[in-house]
Structures are given as C-alpha cells and as structure tokens.
Amino acid sequence: MSARVVRFPGTNDAGDADARGAIANDLDTTLVVEAAAGTGKTTELVKRILRVLATGRATMVQIVAVTFTEKAAGELKLRLREALENDRAATDDAEVRQRLEDALETLEEAHVNTIHGFCAELLRERPVEARVDPLFSVLTEPQADRLYSRAFHAWLEDALRDPPEGVRRALRRTSAPSFTGGGDNSGPVDRLRGAGYTLAQQRDFPEPWSRPLFDRASEIDRLVAALHRLAKLSASPSYGRDNLFVDLDAVRRLSRQVELEQSFKQRDLDGWEARLVDLTRDRGFSRTRKGTGYKYNKDVTRTDVLGARDALFADLQQFRKDADADLAASLQQELSGATARYQDLKRAAGALDFTDLLARARDLIKTDESVRRHLRQKFTRIFVDEFQDTDPVQADILLLLADNVPGKLFIVGDPKQAIYRFRGADVGTYWRVRDELQAAGGRVLQLRTSYRSVPAIQHFVNAAFRTAMTGDRHALQADYEPLEEFRPGDDLQPAIVALPVPDPYSRRGPLKASPRAIESSLPDAVGAFIAWLVDEKNGWGIQPRDVAVLFRRFVSFGEDVTRKYVDAMEARGVPHLLVGGKAFHGREEVETIRAALAAIEWPDDELSVFAALKGSLFAIDDEQLLEFRHRFGTFHPFRVPKELGGNGGEDLALTGEPTAHLMPIAHALRALQQLHRGRNYRPVADTIGRLLTETRAHVGFILRPAGEQALANVLHVAELARQYEASGGISFRGFIDELRDAASEEAAEAPILEEGSDGVRLMTVHKAKGLEFRVVILADLTCRMSRSDASRYLDASRGLCATKIGGWAPHELHEHEQEEVARDEAEGVRLAYVAATRARDLLVV
16 A cells, blocks of 8 residues: 555554454445544545555546646645556565556546536537537636626626616715725725625525515615604704714714705615614724713603614614615626626637636536436546535536445545535535435545544544534534544643743723734744754754644734734744735735736836835835935936936936945836836746846845745746736736736635745735644634624525625525524634644643
8 A cells, every 4th residue: 555554554453443443345335435634534545545546446547536726636646656657566466556557647547626617527528508608718717807807897887888777876875984084995996896795606606596575665765764864963062072962973964965865855765774874883883982961951760762773773684684685686687797798708708717617517427418427437436535615516527427326435434524615615515415425325435534633632532522513414514523643642732732822811991801912922932942842952853844833814903913923934044935815916026016016017107116226126225226326316117317327317327426325226116117118028927037137136135034925925926927917917007907806805825835945934824724733723722713794695405595695694594694603603602623733742721
C-alpha cells in the first residue's frame, strides 16, 4: 500500500477494524462511510479503489472519483499512483500485477476530479445532446461576475426607460440609515446588481416567491398619520434636553418633510416607503430613552408619548418586513430579464459558469435515456469524498449514474463536518442519500479511531461536542460519534491550553467582559504565546509552519480581523502567512502596486505619483519628496528637471544648488514615464513585471517579515492581470478600475502559498478543513456562532431557494426563519468541531 498507510501503523488493531475490513473486502455492497476527523478516510478510499482494480471489478478508466477541491483531486491522484506502484511491487500474483500496471498506464485518463470538473467532462463528451458549444470555456467566478455586470447594465439601461415597480422601489431604498449618515459603500444600483447576480446564480431553482396581498398605499397612509401624531405629541417637552425628545428628533424631521410634500399635493409612495424603512434603523428611534418625570409637558404624559412611539415602532417593523418581502418577490421576476441577457452573453461567448455545469449535466443525464444508459455502462464504480459537502443537484447527478447497482457507489463523509450550507449543502441532503442507499441494501459504517490528535485533545473534543451534537432532525444537527484514541499521549506536555485574555473588561460601567476589550488585547497575547512557542531556545521543536491560527471570519463590519494578529507577530519577528484572506486588497504591498499602476496610467495625477514615490516600491523619504516639490514644483514624470537628467520645462530652470541626493526621485519618475509610454503596447502583467524589475521589488519584499506572503501577494496581482486579459479585458486602465472595484468590494482572495513555506498560518476554518497542524490556536473569540437572522431557505423538492437579495427577505424566508436560524446555529457548532479537530499535539482556546 501507499506510504500514507505507514503513517497509521497497526490499523488492523483499531477499534473500528471491522469497518475498515469491510471497506477493503466487501466490494459488491454499496457503502456509506461516516469517518470522523483524522480517521484516515482518504487512505481507506484509496485502499478500496486499489482492491477494486486488483480484483478486476473495474479498470481505471471505468472509475469516477469525486473530490471537493482541485487540490484534493491532485493529491488523490498522487496517492493513487504511489499506492499502485507499491502494491505492484509487493504482489506475487502475475494477473494482479498486470491489472495494476494497466491502471498505472491509464491513471492520467482516470476521472479523478471535482464535481464541476467531472460535469465539464460529461458535457464535452456529449455537447450536442447537452446543447452546449463543443469548445465551451468555463468561467471563473470573477469572469462570471464581470460578464453578468455587462448584462445587468445593458438591461438596466432599457428598464429605466419605463421602470417596473420593483426596480423603481429598489432604487429609492438606501443602503443604511439616512438619518445617521452612516452606510456601506454600495449605492442602489450596485445593490440591485448584487441582487440580480444572486438570482442568476440560483436560476436552477425557478419556483417563484409568493407575494401575498399587500396594500402598500393604505399601509403607508396609515403609518404617515401615526408618524404625524407622534411628532405632534413629542413636539413640546417641558425642557429641551429631555432624552425622549432628543431621541424622537428623526420622527419629527421626517414628519415635517412629508407634511411639506403633502402641502404641494405630492404623494411619493416610493420615497415615503424608503424613508419609513430608514426610520426603523435610526439609533434614537430604535433605542429610545424614556427620560424622567411623569409629565412630558403640561398636557401630555410621558406614558402617552412612549405608547405612541412603541406602537409606531412595532407597526414600522411589520411594515418593513412585509414591504421587503413584497419587493423581493417583485424583483425576482423583474430581474429575470437581466439573467436572460447574461445567458445570451455566455451563449455568444461559448462559455458556461459553475451553475451551468451542474444543471446541464444533471438535465443531460436525467432527460436523455440513451446518454444515461451509456454513462451508467461506462462508469462502473463511483467514489465520492467529502459527501457531506454535496448539494442536492450534485447528489442527483451521482445517484442517477449509480442507479442502485450494489457496490457501484462508495461514499465517504462526516456529517459532523458539514459546514457549507451557504453553498446549498447541508446535513439534510446527506441523510436523504444515506437513507436511500441503506434502504436499497447499502451499509453504513463508522470510522471513529482518529490517528491525528493526542488522547487529551480527543477527550476534550468528545466532552465539548457530545451534548451539542444531538442528531436533531429539525435543526439538521448531526449525531455525535465519539473519537477513539490511537496515538499515545505525552504526560510531560499539555495538550490543551486556555490562553488568558489580558484585559477582557470594559473600562466603562460595571465590571464585565467586553467584546471590544477582548478584540483589542487578545491578538497581542496570541502573538506573544506564538513567539515563545517557536523560540528555538525553549527546545519545543515547533516551527512557525507547524502553527495555525484559525478564524471564523476574516472581515467584520469592514475591518480586517487578522490585522492585529499580524501586527503582533510582525512586532516579534514571527513569520506568518495569510491563507485565502478577503483583506488581500487592503495589504500594504498590494496598495503600493495599485498606487504605482495608477501613477503609470495618470501621470498628471500628482497624488497618485506621490503615493507611488513614497510607497515601498521606490521608498523615497518625506524630506527628499518635500525638497523636490519645493524646488521644482511638480512630480510630473514627463517634467523631470534638466539638472537631474530630464527634459525639464520652461518653469524648471536650473537652480544651481546640489541635486545629487534627489536623483532617486528623478530615476523613479523616468521609470514611470517609460512604463506609461509602453503600457498599452504590452500585456498588463508585463508592465507589472517591468515595474517590479525596475524597483528590484522581489528582493525588497522577500526580505520583509512575512516576506514570502508579501511577495506572493504582489505576484498574485500580476496573475490577476493575466486573468483579466484572458477574460476579455483589453486596457491597462480597465485593469486598474477592476482592482479598485475589487478593493471596495473586499474581493479576490489572497494566493495560497506552497505548503513548505515557513510561517504561522492564519486562515479561516473553512480553509483549514481537511488539514492538520501540530498546534492550533482558536482566535476571534467574540464572533457569534451564527447569525441572528436567516439568510437562505432551500427546498430542492419544490425547486425553491428563498434568499435575501439586496438585504430584502422573501416571504418564504420569514415563514421558515426560526428553523433556518436553528440550522445555522447547528452549523456553527459543527464549525467549532472542525476547528478543534485540526490540532495534533496542542489546542489553544
């Protein structure tokens, strides 16, 4: 067998030896293997594939192996090759050796792929029946987003000639409370585009959202009357600084605005709707202070004002809920026009997105009997890894191909590690398929012996999650199967460390833990602990790459959660790598490249040129920049003074003063000048490469703390440029605009570095899934286990996917909100389980 098996010596002595034996020997029975964290499920999957090959039940080209990621597919192929070579060398049976040699020769033809990759293979094999371009390309997510934007803006331009009701109402809505001045960066058009893109991605769920009778005009009239009543009641307090009076200021201002419009016989229902919804988010109105005293003024009691306020607030909350649901249902239908244009653009470009791959492959197999029969005969064995992360469409494809043939389907998964509900995968789909297979004669096996963690970590995990994972069918929570130990422990080394938060208490009010205080002080404590842990003087033998700091999120309310942890490690000289961060565009080295590219494109923009000169590429200090600007009056790349080797200009006469110390600025400006001249005559990535070469940036970035990460980020910008041009981008300026848009949307994840790169890994739990580390530190303690409101309800049997669009929740989502919140909470528990089970030797909580 493969070298991987050597890592788990004595597997036959494991407590689940019978299950492992069945995997290897019960080859004619459909098996569903529920493998807990660290139980070697991939090893068992490889073992079964080899047994199928060795016994002649299938050839390599008849096997389908589906994994969750492209990286996992590549690793599975490598392990298959290694195992085939080892078994071929070890066997004395000539017939078996020949079968294994044949498998090795055809390994590159094997269908070992992600589900999307496998579906693409099927469509390319039968393009006519699937009604796709035989030479179709697969759009990446950024490419699909860009193509949809083109379709949406073309549709919107036509729609605005006579806006339908939903579009008209949506464009009047604000992104955040208009009374406080706060808000996010998205305007109404961007929000509408985002809503349309969400609907386009779930177009394979065509069931229309319900739109119960909602008399919007009458409701608005009733609320406006109540608004005027409250404004009048609260207008004249006994003293002007009454807290109740102050907090109801937004009510009175809105009342005056509406009264003014009514005086001109205006009845702006769309505008009033938007402003009434905004009022529910006003801080003063939503958290009104009562004030003091029985009387509000000589004629009105405080109880009267508070009663009117509470009644209006409750009515507004219900109105917002009903209006949002009505708006969402309306937009679902109206935005179908933008989806149709998106489909037309893809068809013209001969391209498919990820949704197309799944939906078209399923429809091809489901509706074309001859294709279905052919594929069932072609693929005699199907192996599926990480099945708990499979959505209903993917599950349908696999079941259609398996056709309930005994032994044909082999599934490995762990419902305790199902953490991709936002992609449509949940424990309910897993249970449905498992029960169907079991009812058809399949077996369900449990693997509990974990080779990863030391016993103390396993005991901790078992104690923490045994009572939290209850198998609740309503909440779609998995049953808990306890981990069984295999590795010996070390009595001299702690396996669980509770890292104290240095300053967890708020400095205001009573003594109690404060999330803000924890977020401020914990990162430095983590940085200090890691620095002590990896210090060679302590003799622990722990390298920075052995440590992972795990987060539930990278961005919270627009702030980079990892930033303080990065600062703490950089202050102590600890190398670190940010794996897959959404804050990629906010990194200093990426902002430096973006500023330099802007200076190349717009040499007249002195602010961009100044930012490029001051940034880490040219790294010119402030004193030199100030002197240069004072003496020569400009940073224009095309107006370098003559005495500094440039062409100069009439207003850049010789000063007669020493200028040698200003030559670095002149060199930098001439470099920007040359890059500007050639920017539209060479690929964008080539211009970026020349910029890095001119500034010797590769060496400069790699010598920084966490230099590998910084250099990888910079090179990733060049890779983004290649992707931009490959997807049809044609101008240097267009790429800069795309970088700016991505930065404002917190898009484009950071590159993943080679596994051998040194540095503490900072990553989300989702990114860490399937990995293991000697030391795992659970960070971001203040993050909630789940959201307090539901964001999505899926009923695959009806073809219904009710999700928030633009922040507006449809009626079906409200109907099922409690159960969806419970399911999100259940997934939060599973996410914690995944995080805790990444540790081998030490878990820090």
